[in-house]
Amino acid sequence: MSEGWRDESPLLTLGGRVRRLREGLRLTQEEFARRCGISVSFASLLERGERSPSYDTLLTIGRALEVPVSELFREGPAPETSEPSHARLIEFARRAHLSRQQLDRWIAVGHAMFGIEPAREGGDLAARCAVEGCDRPVLARGLCAPHYHRDRRARLQQDG
Ligand SMILES: [Zn+2]
Incomplete structure (x- = not known):
């Protein structure tokens, strides 16, 4: 067929x-x-x-x-x-009329929930940073490199 x-x-x-x-x-x-x-x-x-x-x-x-x-x-x-x-x-x-960015965030939650590694290849499918208005690819924890490091610094300050 x-x-x-x-x-x-x-x-x-x-x-x-x-x-x-x-x-x-x-x-x-x-x-x-x-x-x-x-x-x-x-x-x-x-x-x-x-x-x-x-x-x-x-x-x-x-x-x-x-x-x-x-x-x-x-x-x-x-x-x-x-x-x-x-x-x-x-x-x-x-x-729910989810925007592209909301959908990406939702998918990022799915990745975390089920322990699935985000797809690296196929730029279109790659996860995007969870920060509103930011469209950079994800480095870790659903965040792009600059936002991940900003978030990490903030957490270190809270802990210390
Ligand atoms: Zn970002």
């Missing part, structure tokens, strides 16, 4: 990807179209690979589906749907 994937037209691949991501978020085509500010018929044609969206529309679609635009072109199954119980996490983040 996955054979022929690479032979599909790029628009068909994009359309299928959009549909799977949309379904992963439990969005109807109507809800998706409203989020994107496009017509339902355009959304439908897009998912069938019969319309070529503009770059601006792609950006909007990425935001609506809560993924980077690059994810729209990634091959293979959507990770969201590979484990059905994980969809609850996505649903939670969607309903």
Whole structure:
């Protein structure tokens, strides 16, 4: 069934990807179209690979589906749907309207809670500093290097 994937037209691949991501978020085509500010018929044609969206529309679609635009072109199954119980996490983040930074903080808590090492490779997935307004990568304890050292100095002062 996955054979022929690479032979599909790029628009068909994009359309299928959009549909799977949309379904992963439990969005109807109507809800998706409203989020994107496009017509339902355009959304439908897009998912069938019969319309070529503009770059601006792609950006909007990425935001609506809560993924980077690059994810729209990634091959293979959507990770969201590979484990059905994980969809609850996505649903939670969607309903809570979590920002990228709030999501990163939440993931950092998850790392600490389950003792999972944050992913080092794949810049997009790397954890970000938990300090509001700071977007540097995490060094330790959910903080970037400057904030980690500031926090450490503060703790040493408290102890001493
Ligand atoms: Zn920081």
